[in-house]
Amino acid sequence: MTGPSGCGKTTLLRAIADTATTPVVDGAALLxxxxxxxxMLDLFAGPLPEVLRSLAAAGxxxxxxxxxxxxxxxxxxxLRLGLALAMARTHCRARxxxxxxxxxxxxDRVTARGVARTLRRWASGHPGVLVVCATAHDDLASSLLPDLALQAPFEETRDARTDRS
Structure with a gap:
């Protein structure tokens, strides 16, 4: 979801997390x-190769x-460490x-787009994981290629794959 500061992205994100029926992994909270x-390495549990894959995937x-x-x-x-921790925490979970x-x-925008593409590749390889991002940067949508995109004000949703409401 995208929109300017103060438009309700964080509030909506919290509501989604609070009503989730699957385990919630919050990268910022982990950090x-x-x-x-x-x-950094001491923050991870699990086999070192998997930890290193999570760190590499997060840049x-x-x-x-x-x-x-x-x-x-x-x-x-x-920020990237929080993402790596979130990736590592979902490794052994089905959903x-x-x-x-x-x-x-x-x-910076170049690094952000790279991290967004990495997240997209990672998420597509983990079909039981649902990723919900909130950002003020509309340009990340083209790198994330989300299944559903919300843009403030949150009055309408569109299928990002077909660009239809």
Missing amino acids: RDAPGDRP LAEPRLWARSVAELSDGQR SLVVLDEFCSTL
């Missing part, structure tokens, strides 16, 4: 609850970053909902 002094494939603490990361790196508020808001 918010992470100790700021722990190295954090550089080994020099893996020993850094959350506090040492830039805003953009923290889950991933909510990403302010998706790619702190990234």
Whole structure:
């Protein structure tokens, strides 16, 4: 869903998460609850190859970053770490909902589009995972290729695949 600041994206995202019948994975909440002094790799549970795949998919494939603490990361790196944590948490679940508020808001547009394409590829490879993103950046829709796109004001929905209401 897209729209300007203050239009209700976060409120709608919370309502979706609160009424979900499948496990909800919130990348921002996972990161918010992470100790700021722990190295990035210590925040993950699971086999190292899967952790590294999640980090690479989120654009954090550089080994020099893996020993850094959350506090040492830039805003953009923290956003991508939240995405990697969300990806890793859904790995063993048949069904889950991933909510990403302010998706790619702190990234430059080129990096944001790359992360959006990566998320799209990842989500299409995990059919039991539903990803709901909220962003103020309309340009990400072409990279995400969502099944359904909402644009504020939320009076009408359109099928993003056919571009029909």
